[in-house]
Amino acid sequence: MTAEMARTDPGTETTAPPRARILKAARELFYRYGIHAVGVDAIAEAADTNKTTLYRHFESKDQLIAECLRELGREFEANWVEVERAHAGKPKDQLLAGLRFIAEFKLDTRRRGCALANAAVELPDPDHPARRVIEEYKSRGRDRIVELCRQAGLRDPELLADELFLLGEGARVTIQSIGPRGPAGRLVEMFQTLVAAHTPSGC
Amino acid sequence: MTAEMARTDPGTETTAPPRARILKAARELFYRYGIHAVGVDAIAEAADTNKTTLYRHFESKDQLIAECLRELGREFEANWVEVERAHAGKPKDQLLAGLRFIAEFKLDTRRRGCALANAAVELPDPDHPARRVIEEYKSRGRDRIVELCRQAGLRDPELLADELFLLGEGARVTIQSIGPRGPAGRLVEMFQTLVAAHTPSGC
DNA sequence: AGTTAGTGGTACCGACCGGTAACTCATGGT
C-alpha cells in the first residue's frame, strides 16, 4: 500500500516513470513546435514509450495539453513564492525581485515566449480543458502583482500592476517577432523606471 | 491589354473575384480558429469556391498564409498613414492618435489579439515564408513609434517607444487569457501617462 | 506457483490533411 512511497529516495531513480517522461517530452515539444504541430506519436517516441502507455495515463491529447499547462503553472508559482520568501517582509523588494525573475526566467531560456500565452493563441475554443488552466494562472499572476504593488505602498497600485503585467506579456510575445535584442531587452529597465515613477516621495 | 483596367468602376462588382474571396475567407478563419486548425477545404468552402481554384491562385497553404499576413500588414499600414495624415505636422498628436488607433482597432474588434503575433506563435519555423512578413511589419511598426517619439521631442524616445510598443503587444495577448476587462482595458490611459511622463517641462 | 498491475510492441481504424488530375462549363476577344 504505502510501499510505493518508500521509492522516493533519490539515487535509485534510474529512469523516471512513464507519466513523468511523457509530460516532460510533451511540454518540450509543444513549446518548441507548437501544440497543433506535434502529434501524439512524436510525444510518445520522445518520451521513450509508445502511444498505448500515453493513453493509459491521459485520456486524450487535449487532457494531456491541459495537464502540461497545469504543471507549468505550478512550477511557475513555486518559483514565485520562493522569490517572495527570499525577500520576506519587504514588499518592494519582493516586487522588484519577482519582476526580474519574470524577465530572466521567461525571456532568457528560449525564444518562444510564455507557453501559457502561446497555448491561448493555439486553443481559441473556450470549451477546451486547457483554457481554464490558462485563465486561472494568468489571472492569479496579475492579482499577485497588484497585491505586491499595494503592499509596497506604491501609488496607483492597480494601474501600475497592469502596466507591469502588460509589459511582461508584451515582451514575451515580441521576442517571437522581433527577437530578444528588440524592445524586450530593456524590460528590467522599464520595470525599474515604472516602479520608481510610482514611488511616493517618502522614498 | 489594358482593357482589364477599365473594369475598376464600382457598381458592376456583383461578386468579388475568387482570389479576393479566398483571401478574405482565409484571413477570417485563420484569425478565429488558428492557422493550423483550419484546412484548405474549409477555406475554399467558406470562399464559395473549391480547392482547385484555391491552388490555381496560391501555390501552397503556406504561401496563402504569407499572403494573408502581407495583406493584413498593408491594411494596417494604410490605416496608420491615414492617422498620420490627419494630424500632419504635429508629431505628438500623430503619436497619441496612432496609439489610440492601435488600442481601438486591435483590441475592440475581436477577442483574439493581433493576427501577426498569433501567427508568429503558430509558425515557429524560421524558414516559413510567413515569418519574413511578420518580422518585417512588426519591426516597421516599432520603428515608426520610435521615430514619432523622437519627432515629438519626447525624452528617451527609444525607451519610451519600446515601452509603448510592449504595452500594446501585451494588451493584445492578455485579452486572450484574461479578457478585455482586464489590464488591457486601461491601455489608452497607460499610453497617455507614459507619454506625459516623457514630456519635457516645456509642455 | 499464481496473480495482478503496469509497460512495451504492433497493427489497425476512420477521418482528415495538403495537394493533384481530368473534365466540364461559361465567358469573351478576334
Place this chain on the structure above:
DNA sequence: ACCATGAGTTACCGGTCGGTACCACTAACT
C-alpha cells in the same frame, strides 16, 4: 465560328492525425 482563359466539379492520392485492440513481457506481492 473559333479558341483561349479561368472558374467549378468530382474523384482521388499518399500521408498523418487522434485513438484503440490485442498480445507479450516483466516485476512485485501473496
